Amino acid sequence: MLTLGILASGRGSNFQSIIDSIASGFLKANIAVLITDNPNAYAIERARKHNIDSLVLKPRDFTNKDTYYAHIARELKERGVELVVLAGFMRVIGKALIDQYKNKIMNIHPALLPSFPGLHGQKQAVDYGVRISGCTVHFVDEGMDTGPVIIQAAVPAYHDDTEETLSERILKQEHKIFPYAIRLYEEGRIYVEGRKVFIKGDRQDSFLINPSCPFF
Numbered sequence: 001m002l003t004l005g006i007l008a009s010g011r012g013s014n015f016q017s018i019i020d021s022i023a024s025g026f027l028k029a030n031i032a033v034l035i036t037d038n039p040n041a042y043a044i045e046r047a048r049k050h051n052i053d054s055l056v057l058k059p060r061d062f063t064n065k066d067t068y069y070a071h072i073a074r075e076l077k078e079r080g081v082e083l084v085v086l087a088g089f090m091r092v093i094g095k096a097l098i099d100q101y102k103n104k105i106m107n108i109h110p111a112l113l114p115s116f117p118g119l120h121g122q123k124q125a126v127d128y129g130v131r132i133s134g135c136t137v138h139f140v141d142e143g144m145d146t147g148p149v150i151i152q153a154a155v156p157a158y159h160d161d162t163e164e165t166l167s168e169r170i171l172k173q174e175h176k177i178f179p180y181a182i183r184l185y186e187e188g189r190i191y192v193e194g195r196k197v198f199i200k201g202d203r204q205d206s207f208l209i210n211p212s213c214p215f216f
Contacts, residue, residue: 002029002186005081007072008036009088012043012179013171014087014108019050021179028186032079036070038092053079059091069094073101078117083185086140087178093140102177105140106185108178111168112136112152112163117145122170123163133166135174137181139192148197150190153177161190 008015015034021027034047034054047054054073062068073096076084086093086107093105111121114137116128125133136153141147154171157166184190189200 002027002182003080003082004029004031004182005076005084006031006034006043006087007084008034008041008043008087008090009038009090010041010043012041012046012087014174015043016046018085018087018182019052020180021182023052027179027183029182031077032081032207035075037089040189043087065094066096069096069098073097075177076101083182085178085182092144093142098142101127103139105209106150106181107138107140107145107147108174109136109138109145110167110174110196112154113138113145113149120163122167125157126161126163126166129159130157133170135170135177137177138195148192148195148198149175150184150197 004018006015006018018027019031022029022031028174031052034043034052036043036054036056037058039056039058044054044056056070057068059068062071077100078173082104084101084105086105086110109117109121111117111125112132112134116124122133130153134152137150139147139150153176155173156168184199187195191200192200
């Protein structure tokens with residue numbers, strides 16, 4: 001049973017998809033804690049509904065970034081968290097946390113990295129006029145969405161898309177591939193060499209949608 005710690009800043013729809021995947025038996029995991037930097041995040045209500053402990057930790061209550069992330073790392077370690085999951089956590093993770101969980105922090109980004117990192121990846125894609133967009137699950141390093149790619153899913157981008165319509169299309173895939181990536185980790189099928197992620201039992205090359213994923 002894999003123990004997860006969730007970091008979120010907003011409504012927590014990916015948090016909910018992970019909760020649902022555990023409830024259905026797709027993920028053999030438990031969620032030890034939700035940590036948020038936003039006391040008004042709807043993710044807190046989701047945690048309450050499912051009897052998951054939540055902590056509000058605001059950066060301004062700490063002397064600096066290193067102290068903040070060192071405190072988060074301690075909270076996670078005390079609860080036995082094995083994998084940290086960023087489900088819409090809107091901050092760049094600090095070294096103090098990354099050092100404690102190297103290649104054990106997963107994030108999902110609403111673009112096909114390395115294209116359109118940072119905020120508003122969907123708007124960037126619309127403004128750029130791409131024909132294909134999507135989402136990426138990756139391990140977190142100290143850069144802005146620069147960590148090793150685990151899995152990606154592609155969606156079409158249409159000429160009349162807005163940030164909102166493209167976001168909705170991408171979000172449906174986020175809710176599928178994020179639990180799947182966590183499952184791969186829980187099954188011990190993921191390993192990292194350099195900045196490349198390999199998945200045991202699959203072709204060891206890059207792919208968009210993993211053909212063995214039961215959602216597709």
